[in-house]
Amino acid sequence: MTKTCSSTNQQAFQVNADDLARELQLSKLAKALSHPARVRILTILLKLDRLDGCLNSDLVSQLGLAQSTVSEHLRILKVAQLISVEPIPPKMCYRINRESLNEFSHLLSDFSN
Structure with a gap:
């Protein structure tokens, strides 16, 4: 049995x-999460x-990766605005950016509809 593809109005592809x-x-967000x-x-x-x-402890031990890799x-993640970084000497405090995560969820939802 052969399936056929019906043609669509070209405006659907604009x-x-x-x-x-x-x-x-x-x-951009998907690449950051890849x-x-x-x-x-x-x-x-x-x-x-x-x-x-927020996270101001050492992720290296939790991830088992080199410091440079982490x-x-x-x-x-910061460039994609999925996290924010706040200096709290002597370390940095990393926080999730819920707004960006919500935007990703919304974009993905739009994409799948």
Whole structure:
């Protein structure tokens, strides 16, 4: 049995500037979440956020990765605005950015509808 594809109106494939902006934002956030270590970092930060806390301890021991690798993962999450960083000497305090996570969820929901 052969399946056929029905043709659609070409206007269905037109993309406006708002669509492009949403797609770029979705891809930026998805790329930042594309590594298991970054997902793990966000999971840790989400748990701390529920306790109204932030992470200022050593992630290296929790992730089992080199300090430079953890720093790079944190940098990527910060650039994507999924986390915020606040200096609390002598360390940095990392917090989840709920607004960006909510935006990602919203963009993904729009994408799947």
